[in-house]
Each structure stands twice: as structure tokens, then as C-alpha cells.
Amino acid sequence: MNSNRSQQNNTEAETVHGSEAKSDLDQVLACPGCDLLLEKRPVHPGERLCCPRCDEILIAPKNNSVNNSLALALTGLILFPYALFMPIMTLDTMGLKNSGTIFDGIISTWHTGYWFVAIILALTSIVFPLIKLLLIFWVSLNLKFKRIPGYLPQLMRLYVHSDEWGMLEVLMIGILVTIIKMHHMANIEYNTGFFCFTALMLTALGSSLALDKFEFWKQIENGRAPE
Amino acid sequence: MTPLTSTLTARDAGLALCHDCRKLAPLSLTTADASVCPRCGAKLHFRKPSSLNRTWALVITALILSFPANILPIMKVNFLGGSEASTIMDGIIYFFQDGSYGIGLVILTASILVPCFKIISMILILLSIHYRWRSWMHHKALLFRIVEFIGRWSMLDIFVIALLQVLVNFTNLSSISADAAAPYFAGVVLSTMFAAITFDPRLLWDA
Numbered sequence: 001m002n003s004n005r006s007q008q009n010n011t012e013a014e015t016v017h018g019s020e021a022k023s024d025l026d027q028v029l030a031c032p033g034c035d036l037l038l039e040k041r042p043v044h045p046g047e048r049l050c051c052p053r054c055d056e057i058l059i060a061p062k063n064n065s066v067n068n069s070l071a072l073a074l075t076g077l078i079l080f081p082y083a084l085f086m087p088i089m090t091l092d093t094m095g096l097k098n099s100g101t102i103f104d105g106i107i108s109t110w111h112t113g114y115w116f117v118a119i120i121l122a123l124t125s126i127v128f129p130l131i132k133l134l135l136i137f138w139v140s141l142n143l144k145f146k147r148i149p150g151y152l153p154q155l156m157r158l159y160v161h162s163d164e165w166g167m168l169e170v171l172m173i174g175i176l177v178t179i180i181k182m183h184h185m186a187n188i189e190y191n192t193g194f195f196c197f198t199a200l201m202l203t204a205l206g207s208s209l210a211l212d213k214f215e216f217w218k219q220i221e222n223g224r225a226p227e
Numbered sequence: 228m229t230p231l232t233s234t235l236t237a238r239d240a241g242l243a244l245c246h247d248c249r250k251l252a253p254l255s256l257t258t259a260d261a262s263v264c265p266r267c268g269a270k271l272h273f274r275k276p277s278s279l280n281r282t283w284a285l286v287i288t289a290l291i292l293s294f295p296a297n298i299l300p301i302m303k304v305n306f307l308g309g310s311e312a313s314t315i316m317d318g319i320i321y322f323f324q325d326g327s328y329g330i331g332l333v334i335l336t337a338s339i340l341v342p343c344f345k346i347i348s349m350i351l352i353l354l355s356i357h358y359r360w361r362s363w364m365h366h367k368a369l370l371f372r373i374v375e376f377i378g379r380w381s382m383l384d385i386f387v388i389a390l391l392q393v394l395v396n397f398t399n400l401s402s403i404s405a406d407a408a409a410p411y412f413a414g415v416v417l418s419t420m421f422a423a424i425t426f427d428p429r430l431l432w433d434a
Contacts, residue, residue: 030237030244030251033368034432037235037242053233054368054432091394100393108392109405116410120417121389124382153267157247164420167379167386173333174386178394180330181387217248221266 031056065212066219070140072207076133076200083200084126086193088175093186101193102126102171129166129204135159136207139216148223156220163208168201236432238273245269275427279353285422286349292414293342299408302388306401314408315339315384337383338412345381345419348374349426356434364431371428378420385413 029038033056043049045063050056062068083102090099102125110118135155142152175197179188237244243254243262247269254262254271262271300312313321315338322331348370354360355367388405395403 025242025251025253028242028251030242032244032249033372033428035236035238035244035429036432037237037240054428055365056368056372056428088390089394093397094400096397096400098394098396100390100396102390104393105389108396109389109409112392112404114405114409117385117389117405117413120382120413121385124379125386153248157267157269160247164379167382170379170382171386173380174383174390177330177333177383177387178390180327181391182394214249217250217266221250 029058031058059214060212061215062210062212065210065215066140066143068210069136069207070144072203072210073133073137073140076203076207077137079196079200079203080130080133082196083193084197086196087191088193088197089179089191090189091182091186092189099189099191102197124165124167125171128162129168129200131162132159132166133204133207135162136211140211143216143219143223146223148220150224152220153224156216160213166204168197168204172198172201236429243271243273245271246275274429274433275425278425278427278430279356281425282349282422283353285418285425286346286353289342289346289415289418289422292411292418293346296408296411296415297339299411300406301384301408301412302391303404303406304401305403307399312406315412318384334384334387337380341377341381342415342419345374345378345423349419349422352426352431356430359434361434367431368428371423371426371431374419375423378416378423381416381419382413385409385416 027040029040030036031038031051031054033051034054036051036053038051038058043059043061045061048060049058051058085101085103087099087101090097106118106121106125109121135158139152139155139159142148175194182188237251241253241255242251244251245264245267248264248267250264250266252262252265252271254273263269264271297315300314300317302318303310303312305311315334319331319335319339322328322334325331352367352371388403388409391403392405395401
């Protein structure tokens with residue numbers, strides 16, 4: 001019976017973007033982890049829907065997703081230059097002082113001759129985090145004002161793909177490990193960059209967590225439907 | 228959330244789940260090459276294309292790269308004219324001898340245990356698909372989700388070395404710089420992350 005019904009879906013959707021086929025398809029959901037077809041039911045914010053077969057999270061709606069991710073992404077963008085281009089800390093040992101920024105770390109890796117490592121560092125700590133913040137900011141700003149320009153789905157796709165390549169959280173742990181490593185040997189003075197970076201990491205993480213992909217895609221789709 | 232039947236998949240029903248936006252869209256086998264997602268424009272496939280081949284290739288790459296990554300020195304410490312190179316393991320042993328067990332454990336986990344865990348888990352999952360082992364399905368699905376989640380955390384050591392390189396730079400007294408293993412180590416992290424991206428967990432359930 002099921003295969004009959006979907007067969008019908010198939011032909012309808014091929015002929016026109018039929019509203020019947022669409023509404024029928026809206027009743028079901030497939031698990032991205034195991035492809036099981038499931039019947040959709042309404043989910044409330046804060047609730048988390050998991051696949052009964054493989055436990056993959058299907059939908060985890062969030063409250064006020066567009067506004068929250070917009071606000072956090074904007075804060076992150078403001079903090080961004082300070083976090084990466086201001087000195088994080090100053091080491092003081094036997095009267096010698098030295099400080100550095102995260103950007104310096106990449107440059108000096110480049111100068112040591114490890115350009116491959118330097119490129120990966122630049123991508124994971126600057127390029128992707130910045131792209132992610134810009135994308136979240138721009139997409140949620142558009143959704144907030146109910147504007148869905150034709151390129152918005154492409155931007156949202158770019159966000160989906162760049163998501164795991166921004167590694168500010170890992171870099172934060174890296175900074176903490178560095179501090180613990182050095183605090184026996186030198187006096188550590190924390191500079192502007194350290195506090196800005198901590199704040200940036202938290203806001204960037206927050207904006208990703210606040211972003212409800214399911215809801216964003218739904219709004220993009222609904223906004224484009226009438227055209 | 229109730230399944231339509233206990234085993235009916237989207238593919239059985241002629242529906243493909245978009246890789247990018249997770250929209251369900253009808254996809255017929257004959258036109259499968261040309262179909263794009265009606266919502267986001269991504270190419271539609273029932274499963275990620277040549278997933279098993281790509282994942283095997285990347286896992287084997289990671290395995291090969293992990294030898295130079297662990298054998299070669301990853302960091303060089305120059306102190307008063309002398310210089311001492313240390314491998315990842317040397318660095319961890321140093322922390323344990325120093326009594327900093329917590330931090331030693333963090334580095335041990337991120338730099339050695341996580342990469343090993345990722346490679347072994349992926350090989351196990353791939354073999355289980357190849358030989359159609361139908362037991363422990365839930366655990367294998369969970370294992371893959373863990374591999375996906377922890378992927379990025381092994382970059383930790385590379386970040387620490389880059390930071391030390393800048394902060395510990397007291398011209399004649401002491402300085403720290405990255406060493407030969409660094410690019411191989413970064414290569415292990417990248418290839419395991421790509422392996423998790425190219426792998427399609429649905430293949431576990433198809434087998």
C-alpha cells in the first residue's frame with residue numbers, strides 16, 4: 001500500500017509542482033541516519049525527536065531561532081577582529097616579555113615552512129569561523145525581514161557545509177592548554193585578545209546552537225513558494 | 228514519531244533525502260543523474276555517491292599518515308643554543324612526569340586516542356557493511372555519530388603548537404617551533420574528517 005502511494009507521489013511531482021503531492025510528502029519524514037520513513041508529528045521547541053530505529057536526532061526545534069542566531073552572529077562579528085588580531089597574552093620570563101595574537105601564530109607557522117599547516121590553521125580559525133558568522137548573520141537577517149532573495153538557499157547550503165570546519169572551540173581549549181603548559185615557566189598576563197576570543201567563541205558557538213536548520217529551510221521554502 | 232512500517236525506507240518509496248537541506252523529494256532511478264533538490268538546488272542521490280570507496284580511501288590515507296605523524300618529532304624546543312625535538316608521545320610523557328596528569332590526559336585523548344578511535348571505528352563500520360554483519364546495529368550507528376562529533380577535536384595539538392610558537396619566542400633564551408610531524412598530523416585529522424563526511428550511515432542499514 002505504501003509503495004503504491006509513493007508511486008503516485010512520484011508521477012504527480014514530476015508533472016507539476018502539485019500541491020497535493022507536496023502536502024502528502026509533508027506528512028512523512030526520513031531519518032538521515034538510516035533512511036527509515038516516518039510519519040511526521042508536531043514538535044514543540046525544546047523537544048527533541050529521535051529516530052526509533054537508529055536514535056539519530058531528527059528535529060530539535062529551538063525557541064526564537066532567527067532572532068537569537070541573528071543577535072549572536074552580530075555580536076560575534078563585532079568581536080571577531082579583536083579576538084584574532086589583538087594580543088591574547090603576554091609571557092614574562094626573567095624580564096623578557098613576549099606577546100602574540102592568533103593571527104601571528106598562523107603567520108609564524110607559515111614562516112617556519114609548514115605552509116600546509118598554516119593554511120589549515122588559517123581556514124579553521126579565521127576563514128571558516130568568519131564565513132559561518134557572516135552567513136548566519138545574513139541569512140537570519142533576511143529571514144527576519146521576510147525577504148528571500150534567490151541566492152539564499154545557496155548561502156544556507158554553504159553554511160551547512162562549513163559548519164564543522166570552524167574550530168573556535170578547539171582553539172579555545174588549545175589556548176587553555178597553552179596557559180597550563182606555560183604557567184610554571186613564565187608569568188602570564190592576559191590581554192584584550194584573550195577576553196575577546198573567549199567571548200567570540202561563546203557567541204559563535206551560541207549562534208550555531210541557536211540556529212534551527214529545519215526551521216530556516218522551512219522559512220526559505222515558504223518564502224519562495226509564491227513566486 | 229511512528230515508522231510507516233518497520234523497514235520501509237525513503238529509497239524504497241522512491242524518495243531521496245537531500246544531503247544539504249534534508250528535504251524529501253521524489254527521485255526516479257532513471258533520471259537519478261540529473262535531479263536536483265527542489266528546495267535548495269543540491270544534487271539528489273539516494274545515497275552519497277561512491278561512499279564506501281571514498282571512505283575506504285580516506286581511512287587508509289589517515290592510517291598511512293598516522294605513522295609519520297607519531298614517529299617524527301612534532302615540536303622543537305630551543306633553549307640557550309641547544310635544541311630538543313619531541314614527538315607527540317614525548318610531550319605526553321613529559322606532562323605525566325611533571326605531575327600534570329589532567330593536561331597530559333587531555334593531550335593523550337585528543338592527539339592519540341581520538342585519531343586511533345576514529346580510524347579503528349571507521350574500519351570496523353566499513354567491514355561490517357562489507358561482510359553484512361547485522362548485529363550491534365544501534366551501537367554501530369552510535370559509533371559513527373561519535374566519530375563524526377569528535378573529528379575536529381584532534382586539531383588541538385596543532386593549535387597549541389602554533390600558539391606556543393608565537394608566545395615562547397625569546398630570541399636567544401628560548402623558542403618553540405613546529406617540526407616535521409605537524410603536516411602529517413594535520414593530514415590525519417583532515418582525512419578522518421573527510422572520511423566521516425563521505426560516509427553515508429544509511430549504508431549500515433542497507434547491508
